[in-house]
Amino acid sequence: MSEVSLTAIDHSTEKGASLKQRLLRAEGSYRRRSMLLIAPLLIFLLISFVFPIGNILWKSFDNPEVARALPTTLLALQDWDGESRPDEKVFVALVKDLKTAKDEGQIPSLIKRLGYEDGRYRTLLTMALRKLPDDGVESTGRALIAQSTLWAEPSTWRSIQRAGRTLTAYYVLAAFDHQVDAQSGDIVELPKGQALYLSVLMRTLWMALVVTLLCVLFGYPVAYWLARQPSSRANLWLIMVLLPFWTSLLVRTAGWIVLLQNGGLINHSMIALGLIDQPLQLVFNRVGVYISMTHILLPFVILPLYAVMKGISPNYVRAAVSLGAHPFRAFWSAYVPQTFAGVTAGALLVFIMAIGYYITPALLGGPGDQMLSYFVAFYTNTTINWGMAAALGSQLLIIVLLLYWVYSRVTRPANPAQRA
Numbered sequence: 549m550s551e552v553s554l555t556a557i558d559h560s561t562e563k564g565a566s567l568k569q570r571l572l573r574a575e576g577s578y579r580r581r582s583m584l585l586i587a588p589l590l591i592f593l594l595i596s597f598v599f600p601i602g603n604i605l606w607k608s609f610d611n612p613e614v615a616r617a618l619p620t621t622l623l624a625l626q627d628w629d630g631e632s633r634p635d636e637k638v639f640v641a642l643v644k645d646l647k648t649a650k651d652e653g654q655i656p657s658l659i660k661r662l663g664y665e666d667g668r669y670r671t672l673l674t675m676a677l678r679k680l681p682d683d684g685v686e687s688t689g690r691a692l693i694a695q696s697t698l699w700a701e702p703s704t705w706r707s708i709q710r711a712g713r714t715l716t717a718y719y720v721l722a723a724f725d726h727q728v729d730a731q732s733g734d735i736v737e738l739p740k741g742q743a744l745y746l747s748v749l750m751r752t753l754w755m756a757l758v759v760t761l762l763c764v765l766f767g768y769p770v771a772y773w774l775a776r777q778p779s780s781r782a783n784l785w786l787i788m789v790l791l792p793f794w795t796s797l798l799v800r801t802a803g804w805i806v807l808l809q810n811g812g813l814i815n816h817s818m819i820a821l822g823l824i825d826q827p828l829q830l831v832f833n834r835v836g837v838y839i840s841m842t843h844i845l846l847p848f849v850i851l852p853l854y855a856v857m858k859g860i861s862p863n864y865v866r867a868a869v870s871l872g873a874h875p876f877r878a879f880w881s882a883y884v885p886q887t888f889a890g891v892t893a894g895a896l897l898v899f900i901m902a903i904g905y906y907i908t909p910a911l912l913g914g915p916g917d918q919m920l921s922y923f924v925a926f927y928t929n930t931t932i933n934w935g936m937a938a939a940l941g942s943q944l945l946i947i948v949l950l951l952y953w954v955y956s957r958v959t960r961p962a963n964p965a966q967r968a
Contacts, residue, residue, distance in 0.1 A: 607938035611716035613661035617649040622712040633700050639689035643680055665707040666730040672698050703731045719939035752919040756902035762842040763898045767849035775857035789847050801908050804840040836912040849894035856890030896955050900948050
């Protein structure tokens with residue numbers, strides 16, 4: 549091979565390498581510009597979405613009360629065997645910590661947290677605080693045991709150790725009607741009289757499912773009718789569908805109370821028409837909750853369905869009818885499957901919103917119609933138990949994430965390679 553040809557090859561190789569480097573630099577510059585463009589959105593999502601949710605998840609495991617109030621006691625318990633009565637230094641450390649916690653105002657949170665482990669510990673600590681042994685007493689342990697024999701039981705100190713961990717599973721277990729037994733330390737189910745949250749969770753899911761089915765049942769024909777209308781008329785009716793959004797949720801719920809009460813318009817109209825003799829109980833029960841929630845959430849099914857149906861040509865049904873299919877069979881086989889994306893999107897949106905409803909069940913429902921969000925608000929605003937509120941809120945978050953995962957799996961387009 550001649551020197552000229554070798555030189556040409558070298559030049560072409562250098563030119564190719566230089567072109568590749570320029571392409572890589574251009575791609576890197578494009579990625580950096582793209583990141584700068586979406587950076588404000590990412591920062592906004594982190595501040596307004598990721599951090600609050602992460603904080604909620606953290607609070608369901610965070611357990612600072614006992615560790616902050618009884619640090620010396622927990623340190624002294626590290627050498628305890630866990631089976632026998634602790635030695636004197638543990639009792640002395642407990643009295644010292646209680647005096648310090650009393651001066652620093654940590655006693656209420658300490659009593660509340662240990663009371664979660666066993667209700668008897670509230671009385672136990674209250675009695676001890678009323679008459680703390682003096683520093684010069686002969687035996688601090690005997691003085692405390694004289695007040696209550698619970699101080700002599702190893703289970704009491706195991707509970708203090710367990711509650712003194714900086715992270716706890718207490719709130720998550722309680723959210724699923726389980727607890728750690730104070731005597732054995734095993735995870736056990738709550739007694740039937742105390743178990744509550746699993747039944748509330750099932751009630752929440754059932755009510756959300758019923759509302760979702762009602763919204764799909766009523767929203768599908770409305771969306772179909774709108775899709776068959778001329779654009780000008782359809783836009784007018786869409787404004788009517790969106791009109792309730794211009795009114796506060798609280799006002800709409802209060803409006804349904806007026807309409808559904810015993811002397812309301814609905815009962816009065818049915819009596820006037822001779823349909824009933826006595827007013828029906830339509831409010832402060834589950835019927836009123838279903839009616840109000842269906843009315844409020846119905847547009848969230850109509851709008852996705854309308855968007856999908858507007859793009860479906862009526863020629864599919866006409867072709868099926870022309871081939872001999874019954875009109876209903878043609879509609880069911882040729883038209884309905886094309887609307888599954890809208891049905892799935894609308895139903896998922898309604899279900900996710902329904903499981904978090906609070907105002908409507910609280911105002912229109914009875915005591916047995918309250919959903920999980922009611923108890924989240926109760927622990928947040930009334931008892932100030934952020935750990936329990938966060939654990940119950942985490943249940944809703946997990947359900948939403950599971951629904952999103954199922955939705956992404958169902959709506960994922962098939963892989964052409966797999967179809968082949």
